[in-house]
Amino acid sequence: MKRARVASRLALWLSAPALLGLLLPLQRAWMPGQGSIGWALDLLAHWQPLYGAAWLVTCLLGALRDRRWLLGLPLLALPWLTASPVAPRSQESSDLVVAVANVNIRQQDPAALLDWLQRKPANLVVLTELSPDYAAALAERQYGGFAHYALHPLASPPGLGVLSDHPLHNVRVLPDGLGALRMEADLDIDGRTVHLIAAHPKPPMATRKYRARDGLLRELASAATARPTIVAGDLNATPWSSALLGSDLRSLRRVSGWAPTYPSEAGGWFGIGIDHVLVSSEFAGTDAQRGPDIGSDHLPVRVGVRWHGE
Template identity: 30%
Template sequence: MPSWQAGRGGSLSVASPVLERASRGRWLALFTLAAANLALIGAVAGGFTALADIIAPLTGHLIGIGLTASLALLMRRWVPAILAAGVVATAALHVWLGLAWCCAAPQATTQTALSRLALHTSSEHGLTVLALNTWHVHGDARRLERYLATGPADVIVLSEIGPDKRSVLPRLKAAYPFQVDCADQWPCSLALLSRLPLEAAGVGRIAAEGREARASDMPAFVWAKLAGSLTVIGTHLHRPSRDPWLHARQVSALTQLVRNIDGPLVLAGDLNTSPWSNAFRKLRAATGLAPASMLMPTWPAWPLALPQVALDHILVSPELAVGAAGTGPAVGSDHLPVWAQIEWRPDTLERGQAPRRRLTSRLAAARPHLGGELPADLGGEHVGAGHLRR
């Protein structure tokens, strides 16, 4: 065999493994891109099924992985390394989004005397609401108590605060003298704490909808009406990864509850849904509520605070605006606290009163309100202001 042929054959034998690895890398990148795009289509455009909300919390991750796979296809070399770096960068970006506004006190904003009067707080920053899932059984009650005793907000909504942590509540009376809770019942495990006087407050279970819906499947909620007609509702919804259809029914029932309440309203708690989910979009569209933030992951925060998914939310009605929002520090739960600084909209102040939301509902003729008692139409099990602890 001529020497030039031997040399050519040798170079081909050396190059063959390189070409084979490059081909495998391209197929890996192509498969990753296709999988990310299919999952993304299902998450964003999957309104026809509740199953889509299982993967909707990963929408940001899917976008990041898809972009990384596209880059790997263009580069054609070091594909596994590029894909791995992209996954790490995507996770790091979500951690940054969750922690970028973390752990700082709400920034003061300019408020008129009328705005402070309307929100019934003498602070310079309007009304601050905080929501936190304290984590059933596993949460650090002492760490939680130390954090809440600092008075991080005017109104606090706690979920998964059951009998194991209820002893924390009385010890917070100095900071939050007005409290309503169902922490003595594991199926409810909610609390609302306020340092501002409440006109009325209570605990209820959202009314079931449809013939096949069971009242026991519906989520509990705590509510309080502050002087000045502002209503705060706190709740905790079922996780879609366990039962997406039950989660969808709970969101639908919560939507109906919100639609039946007139006047300015704040909804806070662990809704177990991301801003990209179909259920969350339907809730916003049907109620007119706006989230305090769309890009603020709160879970997981244990054993390290590396949040990836926004599950905890504070939403406000059109009469209100969010001056600032952020997350709180890790306090022993697998969720970070989320807070929002709430103000009247300037156009509302100019008119001198909050506009009433005219949303169609099946109970519109009854025009229910949250007053001294919780109307039976809004919850099968409820208590009125008598449950308010002072």
């Protein structure tokens, strides 16, 4: 009986932070806010799997004394229900396989990345934190066999690159006001022109960076209503972040899942999912998976997409 009382008290202590954490994405969607409070709440909203685990423990501890706590178990579905919208799913084969890899500015050897791509081929690879040494090593290895590529390496995290089986046209690199870059290009896929954006906004560790990240995603979502678009990269936003939530962002939907990709330690399971592929309404998703350790502090992602438009 004494143990049951102790467990019940622990459940009461855990219940408030766990439940408030699970409800944060709803607040971010309805009242995103761009000030310092909104920034802080957005950082807290990232950890939905952790809040879910805490709520499960809460219900189980409380049930040792009062089985009515088990009535709270359905709330474990909230992380699935409150995540940003996903693209429709297709059971047909992929028209395009897209991989995203933050290769880490300190990493110089692409061997692990290219070995993974040999085992799990992709038609399009977006690289973030591309350093000059990494780019030179890619060139020595013939860019992993990709016929088309556009690289903008830098000795700092904004470096970007794209490897592609399909021709790339009108490649341009655009900065934001904080020094982050995005690479835009027109991708020729079987006679259709798709607008590709490789993006890596600054980590939202200050209010102005948070505003810049959210502003970029809203700008890209607005432009995606006019033409077929794929956005890929380290977006420094989880599926429960204001950067991916809200009615004005629904023209871009996730194909990637929400399994953690950063940091890569312990298989990534104690991190957050911030590496994504987003697509406009012309596309459906066919597959999504997280890749292995490639020597970076991020795990890569690999998704399949299929033309869904007319």
